[in-house]
Amino acid sequence: MSKTPDLALRFAGIKLRNPLVLLSGTAGAGREIKKLVELGRFGALCTKTVTFQPRPGNPPPRIAETPSGLVNSIGLENPGFARFLEETAPGLRSLPLPVIASIAGNGPELSRMAEALTGAGPAGLEINLSCPNVGGAFNPTAPTEIERLLREVRRATGLPLLAKLPPDFYRIGDLARAAETAGCDGLTVANTLPAMVFDLKLRKPRLGGITGGLSGPAVLPVSLYLVHRARQAVGLPIIGSGGVHDADGAVSMLLAGAQAIGLGTVNFFRPLAYREILQALAEFRTAGPGRRKPTP
Template identity: 45%
Template structure:
């Protein structure tokens, strides 16, 4: 079998391979070091950051569902100041591309975060989370209104020299409209999809299981929705896509590439199998090699070819 070039280019960033980890599922990189060597990955996306520290939502805030997970963690994080002081010095030494995920409850929050995180920080890009479905009064609004989405991406783009990856919500009527809006705002790449809004009810207590009532559904249950949205968006906008949503096996990853994604991100799969990124990467490489492909890029959008 021929060697396969796994090098991947996203928004001016060169990744050693197309396998990344999803925000909120990989901490700040150190947490998984004993299970999955960071230098084997194309990159990692850090736990979501907000300007101020957050304890997150009340417990319970996680519940398993058939083929998935509902989470209402609520953006628990140390806040921007503590991240810059205690986490960034360690993060910038990680031997892979590091993407910071930023969230906010106002336009000013996003601007503050973006202004503090520049190319000289050692980060590779900013993933702008405009699509968190389990935090009240913010986040979700920006991800469901095209005008607001374009505005926040434009504001972030104006104050940082890092590439901007817009993370899109599936909780919309028209995902293509949202993709076009953030492209107009200046996004350099897209990541999709974030979690779907869902809930679970305890039959004994006859009450919602999650203290927050609603949460974000992730895992294999949402993969068909994610693949469909990647397919639609890849045909509508000229931006590279990081596909995510229920990827737990290499077959899932290849499906996203065929639909139009240039890279993939593993989220909930990390909880089930901390070595999933390594196994998926090997599977992608083997799949390409068996088909005589010189580069993983040859897979991207191949299912669209008539």
């Protein structure tokens, strides 16, 4: 029997034991999910996005199920940066995996948070540029705006810096290049897809926030496309994010050009899927093309 291949990698300057990354907003800050999964078997964890000011989140209902998908309208509910820095950040180092802190805000807020987090616990920062449930300054959409914002954050921190890009089908290459030019070390591609769901009986939107973001298996082919296009544009390492819930999806993400594989919505419905995924990644590394057994 052959030795289990080593799945370890360096991603944007962070040492990961394997390519699996628990995605922001689906794994808290590690405290809750560590009761459910073996955190030491993941490559990294991205914390729930924190903003400078606390945010109460959107009115309920915040969740609507769609065919093989989930539309959420959480609205970046979080206790604000001061509490994150004081209560959450110090404990991040004691978790058995590198933790990437996800932050969102305007330029000055992002810079202040990035500076304060440097050396305070996280192994890296992810700038959430694309939450579909908040608007305005939180969501730059033009490559020039994104580049300016990321340059500002880059100046504020020496931590590995990831940009979580919006799922902009037509400009994903431009956005990836903007992040690279601004000095980012890696990308998360992408985020939930803007979406709506209606309650036909009540003839109104099912979400309290009216619109939301679609995630889950339904979005996987779209994520693969976005990763592929971003990969063509830049050499930065990519966390392929969106819809991976089994071995086939995870391997597809690598084939599309991602170095790391994000696990998000699957944590809600099949939290132990990482076990079969890790096994499949090991087989993928061992076997050449055409030799991997299809998953039943």
